[in-house]
Amino acid sequence: MRILHTSDWHIGRTFHGHSTLDALRGVLSELTAQVREHGVDVVIVAGDVFDSATPAAASYTLLSDVLRGIADAGARVIVTSGNHDSAARLGFQAGLLRDGIHVLTDPDAVGTPLTIEDADGPVRFYGIPYLEPALLRHRWEGVRTQAAVLGRAMDLVRADLAERGGRSVAIAHCFAAGVEPTPQLERDIQQGGLDVVPLSTFDGVDYMALGHIHGRQRLSESVRYAGAPLHYSFGEGDKPRGSWLIDLDADGLAGVEWLDLPVPRRLVTLRGPFAEILTDEALAEHAEAWVCVEYTDDLPEADPLRRLQQRFPFCAKVVHAPAKVRTGDTATYVDRVRAARSDRELVEAFLEHVREGQGATEREAGLIDEVLDERVRQEAMA
Known part of the structure; x- marks a missing residue:
């Protein structure tokens, strides 16, 4: 069986005030072409399908179009909800979608797999939606952290798998120990405290498809993040965009390959004196890129964004970052x-x-x- 692991589409997110819908539509169209080209059987979307719990109508239209396109390319689709999604709204849409598109958002269904057969037998797909500890305490006694709820969920997965048998893939949206976070993006699940989920939590399945981190991460051969298909901040600019292509054979995980997705517009951060950034001919190559400027002059410039956009039309962010740091003077x-x-x-x-x-x-x-x-x-x- 061939599986494509993607996540964190964040449909409806803006980039410094600019809509990303058209760019995302183009990138996901390329992902759909990869499904057809590589003969993918199942596409996994591991949470944060939308960027908001109340997405606009255009966001729903994009999601429906992409899911139908993937199904038309010959793949089943399994979608789980993330911390940015409204599980209720996303789950409601499940009933409106065609056969072969599965939206898993119900915490009560954790541990009950979606089974898909291939020539080597059944593959059990266990979708774990984003689980908020505060909302599960009345169901699962003693759970107060992400680590606890994911531990309980995976216990249910392993118990069911022990009875049913077969190969297995689990899907979750969380902050696993050992990841490298993207600053200011993974803002709702924090690293460094009780909300970090130990890697051992995911033992027992052939492949663990994780979402929430916006850059690809390989925590072990069988535990990975795919990251987001678009760059959503300048902090992500050096991270590739794409998805993991997973092969399962009769014995389980047989191989993992990274498939790159196109970057509609490069992201670049320019640092230096303001006048130099405005005039340096070597910077002309960035005229069509998304640009963040950190200018190092001692004093702030007047109307810097407008002036920079005359040279860099897609300059989206300006930061005054003086090279000289004031020290020693504590006078008020x-x-x-x-x-x-x-x-x-x-x-x-x-x-x-x-x-x-x-x-x-x-x-x-x-x-x-x-x-x-x-x-x-x-x-x-x-």
Whole structure:
């Protein structure tokens, strides 16, 4: 049996205010072509199908179109819900879909497999939707963490598998121990505390298809994250996009291959002085990329995003990151004001406060003196 493991589509997510629907449609169209090209039997979507619990109508349309396309390419589809999805809404859509498309969102069905046969016999697919501990305490006594609920779910899987037999694939959406997180993305399940699920939790199945991490991860030969099909932040820019192609033979896991997906628009982060980024001819190659600029000037620039977009139309993010870091001066604004002995020093105190220690430039100092001298003359004539 040939299985394609994908996850974290996040349909409806925006990228710094820009819609990603068209880009995602194109990428998932390529994924559908890969299903046909490689003779895939089953496609797994391991959670976070949508980016919101209340997706817009266009998001539902995209999902329906893609799932039908995959089914038309000859594959069964198994979808589970993630922490961004509304399990109820996603589960409701299951009844509206055609045969061969399975949406698994019910915690009460954990441990009951979807069985698909091939020439070597049955393969048991155990879909584990995102499980919120607070909502399961009345069903599963003592569960208070992601580790606990996933442990209980996998116990149910192993117990059922011991009775039924056959090869097995489990699907879950969680933060497993040993992963490298993408900053500011996996924001709802935290690493470093009780919400990390030990790798040993997933023992006992031939392959464990995980979702939630946006970059591909290989935790063991049989436990992997596929990551998201699109780049959703500049922190992901160096991570490939794609899915895992899994082969099962009569004895279980026979092979795993990575299939790349196209990147509709590259992501690049440029760092340096503002004027240099605006004029350096070597940066012209990034004119069609999504661009994040971290400019290192001591002082902030006026209207930097608009100015940068004149050269980089897809500049989406600008960060003022001064190369000089202020150290040692702990004086507050009140302290500076109280210490000022003249209007000139009072203005300087203000500039140092708002510019994190950087006072007036030579040109600014001349302008300030002119303004203050004019004020003195006007007061003398009053």
